[in-house]
Amino acid sequence: MTLETGHRSAPASEQELLQRxxxxxxxxxxxxxxMLAxxxxxxxxxxxxxxxxxxxTWLGASAGSQPTPDxxxxxxxxKTLPVDTAGRPLESTYVCTVDLQPAxxxxxxxxxxxxxxKVLWLPLVTAKNAPPGERRIGSALLWSPTAEQADILQQDWEELMELVSAGELEHISSRQGQYLQIRPKAANSRALTRSFDSDGNASLTLPRGFYLRPAFTRQILQHHFH
Known part of the structure; x- marks a missing residue:
């Protein structure tokens, strides 16, 4: 059974998803x-x-590559979240690609x-230098942003997308954004995508993604588990 052929039916409710x-x-x-062969x-x-x-596959996510929630x-x-043995997030969390020619x-x-x-967070406890199979699945957390968190996410998104829309992509740093940041997404420099510069000229650049900062996901975990 592969990850593709091992797909389970979609859960019918939040309760069923949390049970899985x-x-x-x-x-x-x-x-x-x-278990999934x-x-x-x-x-x-x-x-x-x-x-x-x-x-x-285990949970029955059905969106595939469609631009919708899983x-x-x-x-x-x-969202799976690698954490260390003390429960601290180890990396930024990918959200989605950045539309470099935004509608x-x-x-x-x-x-x-x-x-x-609405996000189902699944921590993966990851010991240092341990192989992938030894990562241990933590307790799931169903989360929605508070009004304050949503306001900050919106502010970050608007400021970043203003730069993208102005063709200032190359001036965006991963240091920008309190919760949300933009970072290159491709694994190598050959994976280029179409964009445009500040003069409106077409250009090629690395794909970019929106990511949540580890400090933000740590805040989510601490609020729920402590």
Missing amino acids: AAAVAGQSLAELAA VQTPADLDHNKGWGGQLLE FPELGIEL PGGWHDSLVWLKLQ
Whole structure:
């Protein structure tokens, strides 16, 4: 069984989704892979999204590559979150790609807001230098941003998209944005996409993605678990 052929039916409710997540809490990714008859890779060099795909399969995520939340019927996005043994996030969390030729529309029309309105966070406890299969699935957390968090996310998005729309992409730094940042997404410099410069001339550049800062996801975990 592969991750594609092992796909389960979509959960019919939030309760069913949380039950599926609770059923594998405490298990390693290798144990879950064995349940799904999926091979566990020795490393993530060429399998970076393997853990997330494995959990999507188990939970029944149905969106695929469509620009919707992973569970479109429930309006819930799945985000796996590698954390250290003390529960601290180890990296930024990818949200979605940045549209480098943005269509008209504001924050509430954006894919970022669509995906962040309701998120099922699944921590993956990751010991230093441990192989992927030893990552352990933590307790799931169903989260929606508070009014204050939503305001800050909106402010970050609007400031960043103003620069994108003005063709100032090359001047955007990962230091910009309190919760939300823009960073290059491609693994190598050959994966270029179409954009435009500040004079409106077409150009090629690295794809960019929206990411949540580790300090923000740590805040989410601390508020829920402590």
